[in-house]
Amino acid sequence: MSRAILYDSTLCIGCKACEGGCAERWGLPYDDKIAAEERISAHKLTAVETHGERYSRRLCMHCAEPTCASVCPVGALQKTSLGPVVYDAEKCMGCRYCMQACPFQVPTYEWNKRLPKMRKCDMCYERQSQGKQTACAEVCPTGATKNGDRDQLLAEARQRIAEKPGQYYGKIFGVREVGGTSVLYLSAVPFEQIGLRTNVPQEALPDLTWRVLELTPDVVSTGSVLLGGIWWITNRRGEVARTEGRRK
Amino acid sequence: MKFKLPKITVWRAIFAVILLSGLYATYLRVVYGLGGVTNLSDKFPWGLWIGFDVLCGVGLAAGGFTLVAIVHIFNIERYKPILRPAILTAFLGYSLVVVALMYDLGRPDRIWHPLIMWNPHSVMFEVAWCVTLYTTVLFLEFIPVVFERFGWHKPLEWIHNISVPLMIAGVLLSTLHQSSLGSLYLIVPEKLYPLWYSPILPLLFYISAIAVGLAMTIFESWHSSRAFGRALELPLLASMARVLAVLMSAYLWIRFLDLAHQHAFGVLLRNRTETWLFALEIALMAVPTVLLYQRKVRMSPGALYACAVMVLFGFITNRLNVAVTGMEAGSGAHYIPKWTEVAVTLSIVGAGFAIFRVIAEYFPIFEAVRPLGPHERAPEKMEETEADSVAVG
DSSP states (O other): OOEEEEEETTTOOOOOHHHHHHHHHHTOOOOHHHHHOOSOBTTBSOEEEEETTEEEEEOOOOBSSOHHHHHOTTOOEEEOTTSOEEEOTTTOOOOOHHHHHOTTOOOEEOTTOSSOOEEOOOTTHHHHHTTOOOHHHHHOSSSSEEEEEHHHHHHHHHHHHHHOGGGSOSOOBTSSGGGOBSEEEEOSSOGGGGTOOTTSOSSOTHHHHHHHHTTHHHHHHHHHHHHHHHHHHHHHHHHHHHHHHHHO | OOOOOOOOOHHHHHHHHHHHHHHHHHHHHHHHHHHHHOOOBTTBOOOHIIIIIIIIHHHHTTHHHHHHIIIIISOOGGGGGGHHHHHHHHHHHHHHHHHHHHHHSSOGGGTTHHHHSOOTTOHHHHHHHHHHHHHHHHHHHHHHHHHHHHTOHHHHHHHHHTHHHHHHHHHHHHHHHHHHHHHGGGGOTTTSOTTTOOTTHHHHHHHHHHHHHHHHHHHHHHHHHHHTTOOOOHHHHHHHHHHHHHHHHHHHHHHHHHHHHTTOGGGGGSOSHHHHHHHHHHHHHHHHHHHHTSHHHHTOHHHHHHHHHHHHHHHHHHHHIIIIIHHHHHHTOOOOOOHHHHHHHHHHHHHHHHHHHHHHHHSOSSTTOOOOOTTSOOHHHHHHTTTOHHHHO
């Protein structure tokens, strides 16, 4: 069973209760000034964006095959079987490849700290492993953010579209994007109009580098034979030339 | 003897200013963190230090493995006079890349983490291992110079015994990470501008690294011949310039084919910064390539040097285009390095030149080279016999 979040933009009233709940769960400061910031950052791991009359929520997408976990040189990021992608700050050396690689630009950095960490939503991994709801889902007054089993949420999203086809843009964001994500979006309008990156590939990104990296043993073994062989041939040729030169 | 102050020249003054600003920037980096000294942001996490200090630094140091392969694996011994400076450049280059990483990493105290915390799926993990191992190899390839200087024959022998596997390992490690620096960007297909994103980025990075390694060797031979008043190894450099021209031609042709396969030519019609910087990059590589096919150019020290410099700048433009220009639009961010970033980068480059000079002064880096005497082969004749190592030997 894999946990997920369904965010229905048509139900969101922009009250930002999720932001407050999230800040409280992480022990981060939250006031009117921070509430006014419409982007995620190291001190605000989820943000409600306004797009005209519509709202959209930003948080980590918790990809099925996370790009961040694949690029992290020290394995500080892991996809848990429960669903959340979690981060071990003790391993992180701050190369920021996760930030560079994330197709949704989710990881943020504590730029102004002397011992900085990367920060992102972890879908309340601890709360969920104790059977609790994520902080954002728990405080959401309208049910715009719902936390549950991914398959069930997916079925529910499809049902909502089927019941009120006029109210929804007929697709669910996160089903196939970058190979599927654990955060699913419903919207009344095409997803780019509520600020989602719709130009992301439909396949998981880690394959793009693995395709090359998996050749490493082949390159090393073939290369050793080839270079060793070339050395052996050319070196022998030099020896022969030297010996013959001596005889003359 | 009275202590004499070093003479103040324009270059020394510039060097001092750069180094002082670099030191001040270092202080700011330590006290205020990355946010205080860089213009990096959540949407643009890699800037000048990765784009120039790492991507260009590693590439410009590629002459080390290229010349080791030429001299010791292909046994083309007449290139030996320029091998040591190339190894020294590479060793210094890699050491300085590590220094640059200490600035760029958020937690430089954890730079060793990839060695014990593994993730074989990460290109960065592979690069970290290769750079660590290859810097060690370069150290071992360089250290005989020190042993020779002090006449330590025993350790010299030890190194000599392992030299062949060592050099093969060096070439393989370089092949892996020079290409992997390109692979780093395979994972951002929707962020990197189509003129630079390509599934064959690792191949393109590898070929251009070998080419720029040769250009860098020409560049440093020219400079050291002036600095130390030695004769320029012109026939050697000229024949190397031929290889450079062929490599660059192959590289440019592959770039062209790649753009064709990706149907990216339409992108060239857009009047955008990316288009112009792409044009600059290609021009800086194509012009010297065409010129180097002329014998007159190869045999003129000034023209040869100018061509090498153009290749260097073409390479640097390419790497900065991939790391900075090409990533801006896709990331929705604009990035111009802060003065502190530039100061650190310039200081590192300056320190590289200075340390090279000091080492070359006190250690036998150029000793194998004699000035050309009247009995030496005529340059062009030597060029003709380049492939025929048996006849030469």
